[in-house]
Amino acid sequence: MIRSVIILLMVLAAYWLTLSGYFHKPILLIMGVISIFIVLALSWRMKILDSETVPYFHGKALGYYVWLFVEITKANMGVVKAVLSPEMEISPTITKVPMKQSTDLGRVTFANSITLTPGTIAMEMCEDTILVHALLAEMTEPSGFIEMSDRAGWAVSDPMLGVIEQGAG
Amino acid sequence: MNGDLLHILQFVISAVLMAGGIFFVIAGAVGVLRLPDFYTRMHAAGMTDTLGAEMILLGLIVQAGLSQTSLKLALIAFLLFLTSPTATHAVIGAAHHAGLKPKLGKYRALAPGEEPLAKSKAKAQAKSKVKSARKSRAKKRVK
Amino acid sequence: MEQALHYLNVGTAMFLLVGMALLLGRLLSGPTLYDRILAVNSFGTKTVLFLCVFSLIIGRQDGVDIGILYALMNFIATIAVLKFFRYSALDVSMNYKRGNRGGRDRS
Amino acid sequence: MSNQNSQSPHIILRVVSKILIPLIALFALYVHFHGDYGPGGGFQAGVIFASAIILYALIFGLEEAKRAVPPSWVRICMSLGVLVYGGTGVATWILGGEFLNFTSFAPDSTHAAGQHWGILAVELGVLFAVTGAMVAIFYAFGSREPDLKDEDW
Numbered sequence: 001m002i003r004s005v006i007i008l009l010m011v012l013a014a015y016w017l018t019l020s021g022y023f024h025k026p027i028l029l030i031m032g033v034i035s036i037f038i039v040l041a042l043s044w045r046m047k048i049l050d051s052e053t054v055p056y057f058h059g060k061a062l063g064y065y066v067w068l069f070v071e072i073t074k075a076n077m078g079v080v081k082a083v084l085s086p087e088m089e090i091s092p093t094i095t096k097v098p099m100k101q102s103t104d105l106g107r108v109t110f111a112n113s114i115t116l117t118p119g120t121i122a123m124e125m126c127e128d129t130i131l132v133h134a135l136l137a138e139m140t141e142p143s144g145f146i147e148m149s150d151r152a153g154w155a156v157s158d159p160m161l162g163v164i165e166q167g168a169g
Numbered sequence: 170m171n172g173d174l175l176h177i178l179q180f181v182i183s184a185v186l187m188a189g190g191i192f193f194v195i196a197g198a199v200g201v202l203r204l205p206d207f208y209t210r211m212h213a214a215g216m217t218d219t220l221g222a223e224m225i226l227l228g229l230i231v232q233a234g235l236s237q238t239s240l241k242l243a244l245i246a247f248l249l250f251l252t253s254p255t256a257t258h259a260v261i262g263a264a265h266h267a268g269l270k271p272k273l274g275k276y277r278a279l280a281p282g283e284e285p286l287a288k289s290k291a292k293a294q295a296k297s298k299v300k301s302a303r304k305s306r307a308k309k310r311v312k
Numbered sequence: 313m314e315q316a317l318h319y320l321n322v323g324t325a326m327f328l329l330v331g332m333a334l335l336l337g338r339l340l341s342g343p344t345l346y347d348r349i350l351a352v353n354s355f356g357t358k359t360v361l362f363l364c365v366f367s368l369i370i371g372r373q374d375g376v377d378i379g380i381l382y383a384l385m386n387f388i389a390t391i392a393v394l395k396f397f398r399y400s401a402l403d404v405s406m407n408y409k410r411g412n413r414g415g416r417d418r419s
Numbered sequence: 420m421s422n423q424n425s426q427s428p429h430i431i432l433r434v435v436s437k438i439l440i441p442l443i444a445l446f447a448l449y450v451h452f453h454g455d456y457g458p459g460g461g462f463q464a465g466v467i468f469a470s471a472i473i474l475y476a477l478i479f480g481l482e483e484a485k486r487a488v489p490p491s492w493v494r495i496c497m498s499l500g501v502l503v504y505g506g507t508g509v510a511t512w513i514l515g516g517e518f519l520n521f522t523s524f525a526p527d528s529t530h531a532a533g534q535h536w537g538i539l540a541v542e543l544g545v546l547f548a549v550t551g552a553m554v555a556i557f558y559a560f561g562s563r564e565p566d567l568k569d570e571d572w
Contacts, residue, residue: 012445018244019377019449021237028452035448039441046440046475046487053437069223076193076220083200083213091275092209108434115254118216121208122258123265125428133261133271135212176313184320191327194358198334201354207346210338214354217331225324225361229368232317241376242364245383248442249357252387255435256353262428263394264346374458377450381467384443388474391432395477402561405480406429 005040007054012036052105055156064155071148072117075139079118082136091137096129097145101153110152114145183231190224197221208271211261218253222246321369328362349393356386429478436478443471451546455535461542465549473557481561493554500548507540 016032017023043049082090097114101107111122111130119139123131134140193216200213226246233239265271332355339351360379367375396402451464476484508519516523521537 008441012441015244015442015445016449018237018240019380019446020453022456031448031452035445035452038448039444042444042471042487043441046479048437048440048475052434053441055438072219076216079200079212079216080193080196083203083216084196088203089275090204090209092206092271092273094271094273104430104434108431111258111431112254112435115215115258116219116250118212118219121211121215121261122431123261125430131265133208133211135209173313180313180316180320183317187320187324191324194331194361195327195334197354198331201338201351202334207344207350210347211350214350217354218357222357222361226364228324229364232321232368238368238373238376241373241380245360245364245376245379248380248383248439249360251435251438252383253357255431256387256390258431259391259394260346260349260353263398264344266398267346269344269346377457377459380446381450384439384446385470387439388470388477391436391474391477402477402481402557405483406432406478 001049004049004051004054008040008043008049009036011054012039055105061155064151067151068113068116075117075119078139079135090135093134093137093140094123095132095134095140096126097132097142097149099125099128099130100149101156103156106153106156109156110149113148113152117148179231179234183228186224186228186231190221190226190228193217193221193224205276206272207264207269208261209276211257215253215257218249218257222249222253318369321365325362325365325369328358328365332358332362345397349390353386353390356382356389360386433478436474440471440475443474444468447471451542454542455538461545462549465546466553468546468550469553469557472554476557476561481558485558488554490555490558493551493558495551496547497551497555500544500546500551502544503547504541504544507537507544511537 013032013036016036020028020032022028040049043053082088099107099110101110107125111125114120114122114130114132119135121133123133125131132140132145197213197215197217200216201210204210204213223246226242226249230239230242230246233242335351335355335358339348339355342348342351360383363375363379363382367373367379392402395404395406447464447467447470450459450467451461454460454464472484472488475487511520511523512518514523519537519541522533524533524536526533
C-alpha cells in the first residue's frame with residue numbers, strides 16, 4: 001500500500017508536469033501539488049490504492065512491449081492481406097486458451113495482448129481459460145498463445161509461473 | 170547543411186510512418202464495411218485502433234521533435250494502447266453474452282459479377298416460381 | 313521543409329476524414345446494435361487522431377489536450393452504453409463473482 | 420484487492436479502469452487550473468471530474484460509489500459551489516466595488532492580479548457546483564429500477 005502510494009505520487013507528478021509544461025510559474029506548481037493530493041485522497045476513498053492501480057512492471061515490461069509491437073506488426077500484415085484481397089478468404093474460429101497467470105494483472109496483460117494482436121480477440125474470460133475469436137484458422141495455433149502467455153507472465157513477474165514450470169519439468 | 174539533412178530525414182521518417190498509418194486506417198475502415206458479420210468486423214476495427222493509430226502518432230512525434238507536444242502525443246498513444254483493446258473486449262463480450270451468433274468455418278466473398286452459389290440460385294428460382302404462381306393464381310381469382 | 317510537413321499533415325487529415333466517412337456507412341447501415349457501437353468506437357479513435365493532426369497543422373497544442381480528453385471519454389462512453397444495454401441499468405456492480413450475478417438484491 | 424481467485428468476468432475492465440481513474444481525475448484538475456492558459460475552466464473540469472466518479476460507479480456499482488463519495492457530500496459540494504460564487508461577489512461588495520468586480524481584490528496591482536484571483540475563485544465555485552450536480556444526476560438516474568431483470572432476456 002505504501003509502495004503503491006509512493007509510485008502513484010511519482011506517476012501523477014510526472015503526468016502533471018507533462019500536461020502543464022509551466023515549470024517557471026510557482027503558483028501552477030503549488031496547484032499541481034494540491035491537485036495530486038486531492039486525487040490521492042479520492043483514490044484512497046475509492047480503495048483503489050493497490051498494485052493493480054500502479055502496475056510497476058520492473059522494467060522488464062519494456063522488452064515485452066517491444067516484442068508485442070513486432071507481433072502486432074506481423075499479425076497486421078496477415079489481416080490486411082485477408083481483408084483487402086478480392087476473394088477475402090477468411091475462416092473465423094473460436095478456441096479456448098488456458099491462462100496460467102496467477103494474478104489478475106497478469107491475466108489482464110495476457111488477454112489485452114491477445115486483443116491487441118489483430119486477428120485474435122479475447123471474447124470472454126471463464127475460470128482458467130479465455131475464449132478467443134480468431135479471423136483466420138491458422139492464427140489459433142497453441143504455440144503462439146503459449147509463448148505470449150509465458151512472456152506476459154514474465155513481464156509482470158508472476159510468482160506462479162516459475163512454480164508451474166518447475167513442477168512440470 | 171547538417172540541419173537541412175536532419176530536417177529532410179525527419180520529413181522522410183514522418184512521411185513513411187504516417188503513410189503506413191493511413192494505409193492501416195483506411196484498410197480497417199474498408200474491412201469494417203466489407204467483412205460479413207460483427208465478430209469479423211471487430212478484427213478490422215482493432216487493426217485501425219492498434220497499428221494505424223500508433224503509427225500516425227509516432228509520425229507526429231517525429232515531427233514535433235523533443236517538445237511538450239510530443240510528450241502529450243506519447244501520452245495519447247499510451248492511453249489508446251490501454252483503452253482500445255479493453256473497449257474491443259467489452260463490445261465483443263457484450264455481443265457474445267447477448268447471444269449474437271458468430272459465423273464460423275470457411276467464408277469466401279463473392280467476386281464482382283459472380284453469381285451466388287448454384288444451390289442458392291436454384292432456391293431463388295424456385296422461390297420466384299412459387300411467387301409468380303401465387304401471383305397468377307391471385308390474378309385468376311380476381312378475374 | 314515546413315511547407316512539405318504542412319502538406320503532409322493536411323493530406324493525413326484528409327485521409328482520416330475519408331476513413332471516418334467510410335465508418336459512417338457502417339454506423340448507418342449496421343444490422344445489429346453492436347455494429348453501431350463498434351463503428352462509434354472506431355470513429356472516436358479516428359477523431360482523436362484527427363485532433364492531433366489538426367493541432368499540429370494550426371501549430372497550437374490545445375488540440376492535443378482535447379485529444380487526450382476524447383480518448384478517455386470515448387472509453388467511458390463505450391462502457392456506459394454497453395453496460396446499459398447489457399443490464400438495462402447503470403447501478404449494477406461489474407465486480408461480482410461468477411455465479412452470484414448482479415451486485416444487488418433483486419428479490 | 421488483488422485477491423487470487425476473484426473470477427469476475429470483467430477483470431479486464433476493472434484493472435484498466437483502476438489505472439485510468441486517477442489519470443482522469445488529475446486531468447480534470449489540470450483543465451481547471453489552466454483555464455487561463457489554454458482551453459478549459461470550471462465547467463469542463465467539473466464534468467471531467469464527475470466522469471471519473473461515474474466510471475468508478477459503472478465498474479464497481481452504485482453502492483460502492485455511494486460509499487466512496489456519499490450523496491451528502493455531493494449535496495454539500497453543490498451548495499458550496501454556489502456559496503463560493505456568491506461569496507466572491509459579496510466579498511467584492513464589501514471591499515467597495517460592484518458585485519463581482521474583481522479589481523477591488525487588488526486595486527493597486529498593475530497587471531490585473533485582482534482579475535486573476537477573482538476568476539480563480541469564481542471558477543472554483545463553478546467546479547464544485549458542476550461536479551456536484553453531475554454526480555447527483557448520475558446517482559438519481561442510476562438508482563432507477565430496471566424494467567427488465569437480467570434473467571429475463
